[in-house]
Structure formats: C-alpha cells, structure tokens
Amino acid sequence: MSKFSLSNSKKKVLLHICCAPCSACAVKMLRGDYDISFYWYNPNIYDRLEYKNRKDSAVNYAKELDIPFYEEKDFFYNYNNWKNNSLEQCSLCYTLRLEKTTVFAKQNNFDFFSTSLLSSPYQKHDLVKQIARYLADKHKINFLYCDFRPGFYENKNLLRQKGYYMQKYCACNKSKNGKI
Numbered sequence: 001m002s003k004f005s006l007s008n009s010k011k012k013v014l015l016h017i018c019c020a021p022c023s024a025c026a027v028k029m030l031r032g033d034y035d036i037s038f039y040w041y042n043p044n045i046y047d048r049l050e051y052k053n054r055k056d057s058a059v060n061y062a063k064e065l066d067i068p069f070y071e072e073k074d075f076f077y078n079y080n081n082w083k084n085n086s087l088e089q090c091s092l093c094y095t096l097r098l099e100k101t102t103v104f105a106k107q108n109n110f111d112f113f114s115t116s117l118l119s120s121p122y123q124k125h126d127l128v129k130q131i132a133r134y135l136a137d138k139h140k141i142n143f144l145y146c147d148f149r150p151g152f153y154e155n156k157n158l159l160r161q162k163g164y165y166m167q168k169y170c171a172c173n174k175s176k177n178g179k180i
C-alpha cells in the first residue's frame with residue numbers, strides 16, 4: 001500500500017457515547033482500525049446540570065481527540081419514561097438510545113455503529129449487546145461488537161487526572177436515588 005494514498009480506507013463507525021470516561025476505552029481499542037465519530041443521545045440523564053456536565057465533558061474529549069461529535073438536541077427528561085422495574089427499565093433505556101443511533105448511522109452512511117455502554121462494568125453488558133444486535137437487524141446496519149471493558153479503570157483514571165467530569169451514578173433519577 002502506498003504511504004501517500006489519498007483515500008482513507010478505514011471503515012466509518014458511529015459510536016454512541018454515554019460519557020467521556022466510557023468512550024475512552026472504545027476509542028483506545030478502535031481508533032487504529034476505524035474512523036470514529038461520536039454520537040450523543042442520552043435523554044436518560046437526570047438532572048439538567050448533570051446532563052450539561054456530562055455532555056460538556058464529552059464534547060471536550062471529542063475536541064481533544066479531534067473526533068467529530070454529533071448531537072441529538074431533543075433532551076427532555078420525562079419521568080414517565082423511567083417508572084418501570086429495574087431490568088425492564090434498563091432495557092427500554094438502552095433501546096431508546098441505541099435505536100436513535102442506528103437510524104442516524106443508517107441515514108448518514110456509516111459502516112457500523114457501536115456504543116461506549118460496552119465499556120462499563122456497571123452496565124448490563126449482555127443486554128446492551130442483545131439489544132444492539134436486534135436493532136442492527138431491524139435497521140439493516142452492522143453492529144460492531146467489542147468488549148471494551150478491559151482497561152476501564154485505567155482509562156477512567158487517566159481522564160480523571162486530566163480533569164474530565166466523573167459521574168457518581170448511572171443516569172436516571174432512580175439510579176441517582178439508589179433505586180435501580
């Protein structure tokens with residue numbers, strides 16, 4: 001292959017990101033082989049200040065790495081969407097966020113989509129994977145599955161040292177109150 005090839009042959013991945021610390025693991029694993037863009041859609045984050053802190057941090061991380069950042073602006077925390085029991089609630093929450101991601105990826109000609117939710121040992125990893133595969137099939141787009149969890153704490157510490165925001169709970173009001 002020519003060293004001076006003008007074309008970028010890397011496949012394009014739309015990476016749904018939930019926060020900067022989790023996206024760090026995915027970036028570390030994928031960046032050598034894929035052309036990554038970030039996608040922000042997290043209407044599960046309660047409350048507005050928390051939402052702003054996490055989003056600003058993710059935007060700054062994208063700037064630091066020079067990664068494109070796409071954002072869905074229809075944030076509105078609706079309590080009615082977060083009143084189910086634990087497993088059902090997380091399942092709905094993952095589906096809500098990942099379905100928007102698949103649709104955006106499809107409409108904008110990405111080769112794959114994936115999610116930083118696969119980085120966190122605190123998330124329901126197998127459920128995220130199962131939902132992402134279902135949505136990939138439904139919307140006819142490739143899901144790039146990777147277990148991003150190895151190195152999670154190391155990457156998180158690196159970002160903490162750089163001053164990135166570190167959240168204390170998953171995101172919804174129930175998780176803030178320790179009820180999920």
Ligand code: SF4
Pocket residue numbers: 044089090091093094170171172174175180
């Ligand atoms: S605990 Fe986290 S994944 Fe589950 S519903 Fe709340 S915000 Fe969503």
